[in-house]
Amino acid sequence: MPGIIGKKIGMTSVFGADGKNIPCTVIEAGPCVVTQVKSVETDGYTALQLAYDEKKEKRTNKSLLGHFKKADTTPKRKLVEFQSFKDGRKLGDVITVADILKEGDWVDVTGISKGKGFQGVVKRYGFAGVGGATHGQHNRLRAPGSLGASSWPSRVFPGKRLPGRMGGDQVKVLNLKVLKVIPENNLLLVKGSIPGAKGSYLIIEE
Known part of the structure; x- marks a missing residue:
């Protein structure tokens, strides 16, 4: 299913149309770069590999540097595969939060829960x-x-x-409502709480 990689910024609240105060989580979602396009002929299935968050070149090994060079992009920290993208994306394409999500959509969010020791x-x-x-x-x-x-x-x-x-486990929270999308800042506001500490990576699936 289509999705995007993001980072948890923190929690806030917004007022709904009925005047109720709704708690929500702020996520910096994307922009992500397509670093690999998988097909049935070469890989046995179709998927897009997306990369997110800038990384220093000197902290990236040579095999990954070559991988990112094929996509004509700078090194990234997080790589995630998404299956069943409906539109045909090409290597090096940039995907933003506004491309796949809008206000009122429902998403599933996966993250690593806080470690409690x-x-x-x-x-x-x-x-x-x-x-x-x-x-x-x-x-x-x-x-x-x-x-x-x-x-x-x-x-x-x-x-x-x-x-x-x-704690420290992978947790997936289903059916969270998208309250607001702010494309100019790559921000996504979803209703309720999501797993993980501030600054942790998240996988948002439609």
Whole structure:
């Protein structure tokens, strides 16, 4: 499906037609350069590879420098493939947010969620803890409780909800409404929140 690469700027709010204050996320979407056109004959499927965000040439390896040179563009930081672009785009074409999105459209946004580090079961999974602090219990308020394993199976099954790293996962939020497109600044305002910290890369699909 058609899409564009962007960067999360932050959150704000706008007033709707009914006077309600709507929270929204500001995304810098594009401009993106077509750095590869894939076809059924050469690759087995059709897709466009888009590149976004300027990168210093000295920080780019030679194989990627050659790849960007074919598209007659400067080195970029983020490369993403999009399938099923309806219009015929060519190598080196520039795609802006106004080319694919308009106010009132619905989009899916993919990003990397904020990393929370090593967390316990109360924060990570919403456990309630073992219970009261009386009757001889000590320091058990945020503990996971019994794991349920005894002499059989004498181990903990994989996938058990236990403490560990939280966040830093790829998250896709579906059906977000486009509230406003500001083409002169390459800005996109979508209703609600999206995953990721400020400045993180996003994939916006129509």
